Amino acid sequence: MRLIIALFAFFIGLALQGPTFVHAEPLPREEIEKFVTPPYALGEPLNENGVWSLLNSGGAEAGYVFETEPLAPLPGFSGAPLNIMVMLDLEGRFIDIKLISHNEPIFVSGLGEAPLRAFLEQYQGLSINTPMVVGVPYGHDAGGTGVTYLDGVLKATASVRIAHESIMAATLAVAREKMQGIQASPPARPNRDYSEDMTWQQLLEEGIARHLVVTNAELEAAFAGAIWAHDDPEAAADPEGLYLDLWLVDIGAPSVAKAVLDDEALADLERFLTVTPDAEPLLLIERARHGLVSEDFVRNTAPDLLGAIQDGLPIELRDADMIFDTLPEVPEGVAMILRVDRRLGFDPTREWDLQVKAVRAHGMFQPELGYETFALTYAAPERFYLRDEIAKPRPAWVDALYNRQGDMIALAIFLPLLFLLLGPGMNRLADNPRYTAIRLVILAAVLGFIGWWGQGQLSIVTPLAVLRTVIDGGAFAYLLYDPFSLLIWVATIIGFVLWGRGLFCGWLCPFGAMQEFTHHLGRLLRLPKWEPSAKWDERLKMLKYALLAGLVAAVFLTPDRIDKLVEVEPFKTAITTFFVRNWYCVVYAAFWLVLGMLTFKGFCRYVCPLGALMSIGGLLRGPDWIKRRKECGSPCQLCKVRCNYGAIKPSGDIVYSECFQCLDCVSIYNDPKTCVPLVLKSRGKELHIPKAKEVRQ
Structure with missing residues (x-):
C-alpha cells in the first residue's frame, strides 16, 4: 500500500511541475x-x-x-494541444x-x-x-x-x-x-445585520459624505480656449459664486442611511431594496445651479448629466424614482437617489469616480454643445459590507478526482484485494476447485466496472502522449485529468516489479477479459480450436513489437497521424464507445472477438502494441514467482501443453514476457492428482530425468 501511495504521489508531483510551453x-x-x-x-x-x-x-x-x-498550449490527452x-x-x-x-x-x-x-x-x-x-x-x-x-x-x-x-x-x-479593470473578486454587499449609530457630522469626519465644489471661475477655466468660453454670462458675472455644490453619500449600508433619511424615507428605501436587493443606492444633493439633471430628464432613467467609472469601465447609474426627505442636519438642495446594480461588477468599497457634466451651448440656431467633466472620488467603508469569499474552482485535476471519488474509492479497494489474492493468496486461489468461476467473476468485474463503467481501459495512446510531451517539453498535467486510469497505471507498474506484465494483461485489461469470455463461449459452442504451430507462434509474437516500434517512430516522423495509427487497438470501439462507431471500426473489433472463439486471445498475444510495452515493462520483474520442479520440461510437458499463451518453453522455463498470470500452471504444480511428478511420487514411482537435464529450483 505504501508503494502505491508513493507512486501515485510521484505521478502527481510530476504532473504538477510547471509547464514549459x-x-x-x-x-x-x-x-x-x-x-x-x-x-x-x-x-x-x-x-x-x-x-x-x-x-x-x-x-x-x-x-x-x-x-x-x-x-496556452496545454497538451491534450493525445499529447498535442x-x-x-x-x-x-x-x-x-x-x-x-x-x-x-x-x-x-x-x-x-x-x-x-x-x-x-x-x-x-x-x-x-x-x-x-x-x-x-x-x-x-x-x-x-x-x-x-x-x-x-x-x-x-x-x-x-x-x-x-x-x-x-x-x-x-x-x-x-x-x-x-x-482589458484592465475586469474584476477579480466578488463585489461587496451591505451587511444588513450590522448596526452603528451615526450622525451627519460623523459621516463628514469619516469621509462617508463627500463634497464636490466647483466655482464659476473654475468652470470658466475649464472652458477657456474653447468656443464655449463666453457662453455662460452668469459665470462671468459672479466668478466667486458656486456652479456646483454637490454632496454624495452611499446609503446602501443601513447605518449610513439612518444618518441621513427620515423614518418614512427609510421605510421606502427598505421596500425598494426588497424588490431590488442587488441595487446600491446613492444619495446626491446639489445646492448650486448645476441641478444634477437637465430639463429633459425622465424619472427612472439614467441621469443625463451624471456618470460613473470604476477600474476604467463605465458604471450604469439609474434614478431610483424615490420621493424622500432627509434629516434636519443634512444639507438641503436638489436631492435624488440613484441606483447601481452590483451584479454588473460594481464594488462600493473600492474607489470609483462620480462624473458630473457641465454642458454649454454655442450658437442660436442648432447650437453646438460642449461639455467639461468634474469628478468626485468615492469609496464606502469596508466595515459596513460583506464580501463573499471568491468562488474559485478547484484545480482541474482535483475536480476530476472529486467528481470520481466513488469510483476511485471502489478501485482503491479492488486493487489491493487483487494484489493480496495474486500475492499471498495465489496458491490458495489456484488450488480452489472453483478457480475458473472465480477468475471469470473477477474478469466480469474488470470488464463492467473498470472498462464500460469506469472507462479505465489503458491504451498505448497514453505512453505515446507522454513520449510526445517529453519531446515537446510540455507538462504532464493531462495525466491527472483521468485519475481512474492513472491509478490503474500505478498498479500496473507495481505489477511489473512483482509479476511482470501478467497483472494487467491477465487481470486488469477489459478487452483482454472480453476476449477470454469469447474463448469460453467458443468452447461452449464446441467450435474448433485453431492455434498456429510453435514456430509460427514465435514469429507472430514479434508482430506486436514491430507495431510498437512503428508507433514510436510515428511520434517523431508523423505525429499528426498518431490518432489514426493507434486505431490498431480496438479498445476504443469495444470498451470506450461500446461499439457505437463507424461500421469498419465495429467490424475490426468484432473480428478479434470472433477470432478469440477459435484462437485464444489472438489480439493480445500477437498484435497488441500495449502488450508489447507491458512485456518490456515486465523486465522490471524481481525473482521468478512461478515454481518449477526438476522434472518440468524433461520429461514432463503437461504445463507447456496446457498453457494457452505459449509462455512455457519445452525446457519447462516460464517466458515471463508472454505470461498472462492465468495461474493454470500453478494449479497443475500444486495438484497431486494432476502434476505428473506428484502423481508418480504418490505411487512410489519417479520420472526418468536425462542426465543432461539442468536441475531448476
Missing part, C-alpha cells in the same frame, strides 16, 4: 477570418501571439479574437467559441466532434468573472456561490477539462494584457 505559430489572417461570422469582422493584429481586434458591423472595436494554442478560437467582448463575455483543430482520440473517430462542439457552445454569454467548473449539468448553481457548471461529455471527461483549461488560460492572458 512550446508556442505554436498563430494562424494567418485568411485562416482565422474563416471562424469570425457576421455581424462581426476581424480587425488588426494586436500582438505576435495571435490576438486580433474584433470589429462590429459599424467598424468599431467590439472585442478580441484569439486562438488558445499560441497563448487543442486549438480553439475565442471571441471575447470588451466586458469579458464570451461571444463565440469554435473548434479549430485537435487530436483528442475520443473525438477523432470515437464519439466524433459533435459532442465537443456542443460543449464549447455552453460558453456563449458567460463572463470570465464567473467561476466555471466542468462536472455537473450546465447552468446549475451551487447554492448561490456564483459558480457556473458546464456539462461535460460522457467518456471524454479528460479531454473536455483540458479544453476548458485551455480556453480559460488563454482568455485570462488576453484579459490581463488588454
Whole structure:
C-alpha cells in the first residue's frame, strides 16, 4: 500500500511541475477570418501571439479574437494541444467559441466532434468573472456561490477539462494584457445585520459624505480656449459664486442611511431594496445651479448629466424614482437617489469616480454643445459590507478526482484485494476447485466496472502522449485529468516489479477479459480450436513489437497521424464507445472477438502494441514467482501443453514476457492428482530425468 501511495504521489508531483510551453505559430489572417461570422469582422493584429481586434458591423472595436494554442498550449490527452478560437467582448463575455483543430482520440473517430462542439457552445454569454467548473449539468448553481457548471461529455471527461483549461488560460492572458479593470473578486454587499449609530457630522469626519465644489471661475477655466468660453454670462458675472455644490453619500449600508433619511424615507428605501436587493443606492444633493439633471430628464432613467467609472469601465447609474426627505442636519438642495446594480461588477468599497457634466451651448440656431467633466472620488467603508469569499474552482485535476471519488474509492479497494489474492493468496486461489468461476467473476468485474463503467481501459495512446510531451517539453498535467486510469497505471507498474506484465494483461485489461469470455463461449459452442504451430507462434509474437516500434517512430516522423495509427487497438470501439462507431471500426473489433472463439486471445498475444510495452515493462520483474520442479520440461510437458499463451518453453522455463498470470500452471504444480511428478511420487514411482537435464529450483 505504501508503494502505491508513493507512486501515485510521484505521478502527481510530476504532473504538477510547471509547464514549459512550446508556442505554436498563430494562424494567418485568411485562416482565422474563416471562424469570425457576421455581424462581426476581424480587425488588426494586436500582438505576435495571435490576438486580433474584433470589429462590429459599424467598424468599431467590439472585442478580441484569439486562438488558445499560441497563448496556452496545454497538451491534450493525445499529447498535442487543442486549438480553439475565442471571441471575447470588451466586458469579458464570451461571444463565440469554435473548434479549430485537435487530436483528442475520443473525438477523432470515437464519439466524433459533435459532442465537443456542443460543449464549447455552453460558453456563449458567460463572463470570465464567473467561476466555471466542468462536472455537473450546465447552468446549475451551487447554492448561490456564483459558480457556473458546464456539462461535460460522457467518456471524454479528460479531454473536455483540458479544453476548458485551455480556453480559460488563454482568455485570462488576453484579459490581463488588454482589458484592465475586469474584476477579480466578488463585489461587496451591505451587511444588513450590522448596526452603528451615526450622525451627519460623523459621516463628514469619516469621509462617508463627500463634497464636490466647483466655482464659476473654475468652470470658466475649464472652458477657456474653447468656443464655449463666453457662453455662460452668469459665470462671468459672479466668478466667486458656486456652479456646483454637490454632496454624495452611499446609503446602501443601513447605518449610513439612518444618518441621513427620515423614518418614512427609510421605510421606502427598505421596500425598494426588497424588490431590488442587488441595487446600491446613492444619495446626491446639489445646492448650486448645476441641478444634477437637465430639463429633459425622465424619472427612472439614467441621469443625463451624471456618470460613473470604476477600474476604467463605465458604471450604469439609474434614478431610483424615490420621493424622500432627509434629516434636519443634512444639507438641503436638489436631492435624488440613484441606483447601481452590483451584479454588473460594481464594488462600493473600492474607489470609483462620480462624473458630473457641465454642458454649454454655442450658437442660436442648432447650437453646438460642449461639455467639461468634474469628478468626485468615492469609496464606502469596508466595515459596513460583506464580501463573499471568491468562488474559485478547484484545480482541474482535483475536480476530476472529486467528481470520481466513488469510483476511485471502489478501485482503491479492488486493487489491493487483487494484489493480496495474486500475492499471498495465489496458491490458495489456484488450488480452489472453483478457480475458473472465480477468475471469470473477477474478469466480469474488470470488464463492467473498470472498462464500460469506469472507462479505465489503458491504451498505448497514453505512453505515446507522454513520449510526445517529453519531446515537446510540455507538462504532464493531462495525466491527472483521468485519475481512474492513472491509478490503474500505478498498479500496473507495481505489477511489473512483482509479476511482470501478467497483472494487467491477465487481470486488469477489459478487452483482454472480453476476449477470454469469447474463448469460453467458443468452447461452449464446441467450435474448433485453431492455434498456429510453435514456430509460427514465435514469429507472430514479434508482430506486436514491430507495431510498437512503428508507433514510436510515428511520434517523431508523423505525429499528426498518431490518432489514426493507434486505431490498431480496438479498445476504443469495444470498451470506450461500446461499439457505437463507424461500421469498419465495429467490424475490426468484432473480428478479434470472433477470432478469440477459435484462437485464444489472438489480439493480445500477437498484435497488441500495449502488450508489447507491458512485456518490456515486465523486465522490471524481481525473482521468478512461478515454481518449477526438476522434472518440468524433461520429461514432463503437461504445463507447456496446457498453457494457452505459449509462455512455457519445452525446457519447462516460464517466458515471463508472454505470461498472462492465468495461474493454470500453478494449479497443475500444486495438484497431486494432476502434476505428473506428484502423481508418480504418490505411487512410489519417479520420472526418468536425462542426465543432461539442468536441475531448476
